[in-house]
Amino acid sequence: MALLIEQALNGVQLGFTLFLLAAGLTLIFGIMGVINLAHGSLFMIGAYAAALTAAKTGSFLIAFPVGLVCAAIAGMVIEFLVVRRLYARDHLDQVLATFGLILFFNQMTIILFGRQPLFVEIPSWLEGSIPIVAGVQYPLYRFVIILVGLLTAVGLYFLIARTRIGMLIRAGATNRDMVRALGVDIKLLYTIVFGLGAMLAGLAGIMTGPISAVQVGMGEHVLILTFVVIIIGGVGSIKGAFAGALIVGVVDTMMRAFLPALMRHLMASGSEADALAGGISAMGVYLLMAIVLLIKPKGLLPAHG
């Protein structure tokens, strides 16, 4: 039972990391209609900025805002220089251009910081484990990731549902020409949304840094899962991204954790069962995506109807 709770928490934690990435990506797609493959690069930029600052100052509390600001600025610069020219183009052009950005950022990072990965320590006040329920200890840092993810989700909800800029974002997503006709500076709005999305990706990067290593290409693996999240949740919908991320996080972790034992019960040969379970759990979220697409082609919680 304790193991089940711990694994569920692991799933939720992975889910919240994915949510931070998916929220930005889906916002950008929903509002501007741009597929931004370079979202993984923004994840990497956030992680690098925080790691380098932490190495210089020794303080996670300084590194954290620096990472956020760098990712947001990088996002706005990308929007201003590159993505702005792509709004009217078709998706193939967008994919090509943003794929080019991935190559550019990866190579640039190699030139500036080399191929050796960077490491960020978990700050000492976030080390160790805390009791969740009787008998279950959970690493404090991973628990904090869950909390930050939750706070971000609530914050995003308020921003989009309750503020003027949120209203403009929603309006822009529904009918961008009408918003422009009403005299809103839609270009500025787009830049802000892109920066916000980039900041969320950067946040995910900063938090992932201490768990794994900060290295070139770290954003690409996680980007694939992020696309799965968006497709399951419904393209352009923040609520969908939230639901999709938690589903993908929990399903992925649970399959990895419990499928091998289950298969060993069902099959005679232990190592064949392990190999098969490994294979199925690797496919798990993609199977889930296929099933969701079959039943609800627009995703679980689509943005418009």
Add this chain to the structure above:
Amino acid sequence: MRLVKSFAAALVATCLAVPALAQAPVKIGLITTLSGPGGYLGEDSRDAFQLAVEMGGGKLGGVPVQVMVEDDALKPGQGKEIAERLMKNEKVKLFTGIIFSNVLAAVAPEVLDGDGVYVSSNAAPSNFAGKECHPNYFVLSWQNDTLHESAGQYATNLGFKKVFVLAPNYQAGKDAIAGFKRYFKGEIAGEIYTRLDQTDFAAEMAQIRAAKPDAVFQFHPGGLGIAFARQYQQAGLLSTIPMVVAAPSMDLGIMKALGEASVGVNVSSHWNSDLDNAANKEFVAAFQKKYNRLPSAYGAQAYDAALAIGAALKNAGGKVDDLKAFRTAMLKADFASVRGAFKFNNNQHPIQDWYALKVEKDASGNVVLVTKGKVLTNHADFYAKDCKL
């Protein structure tokens, strides 16, 4: 008259060009992983190979060579395309450098079918060591399984009874677990195949903790290993459940990531920077001088591969054209390996010694791998018996 003169000039030029052609350097295609999380492995491999060429003054075994470095980005398809391009456009016949077994599985057949030679400085999956061994495929590193056989033997020697094993779900991962189990005499507490693109191992850590093993054996090269080892440490397991691994799962990058926490990890390897032989001392000193860091085993293997290619070129008359002569020359292994004793088995994979290493803190406070003794002597791989060469 002018016409005759030009013809004469052209004739002279052609005559001059013939010996120049014979002097043209032998092209070596070095395909390795330079981008992505595994990029620092390929970097070490490339740097060591180029160091050997540089130390020879642009020559290997006295034969001028031209090294063409290409990045496979850990993508088998990309590696194959590069090999095709180099063979077709540049007429390269000699290839080396691949780090990952899945890339090798795509590139090696391409090279061998085109009458090229592949000299592996790292990856050596089981399927190329047994029935499908090939006269023009040489391995200077190890056969994948033997790395982990040595770890299995080391775990047995250390007296562990119950070991939890983990490796990524691809050829080299399967070779790893098969190799470990072949030489580990105790009980397997659990067996998990992770993903080659996995970054979060929280679920695996929880399972290890629940299984309460004596020790953990894991094979996660490069970026995977860094993430795995750090999360193992963060889960509080590094201080409670000892780890026995083969060299690729505790390279310098991973040790740097763990810092002092890595002290005490048991590593089995065929090479270490402190091995006491003249060739190794020369290599380590030259590498440190040029690149200002210690070489890893990836580097040592690539350096040996360069020396072996040099020896083969020298004895085969400076060419790769005569494959038979090149092969005979290569199989003599007429070079001073940085590992000390080295010879080829019938399947053209190494027969070599394996050492027990431990991570320790040196006098200046750095974490280093220290050689503690031998695990296996003149060890050959399991698949050689199936090879009919």
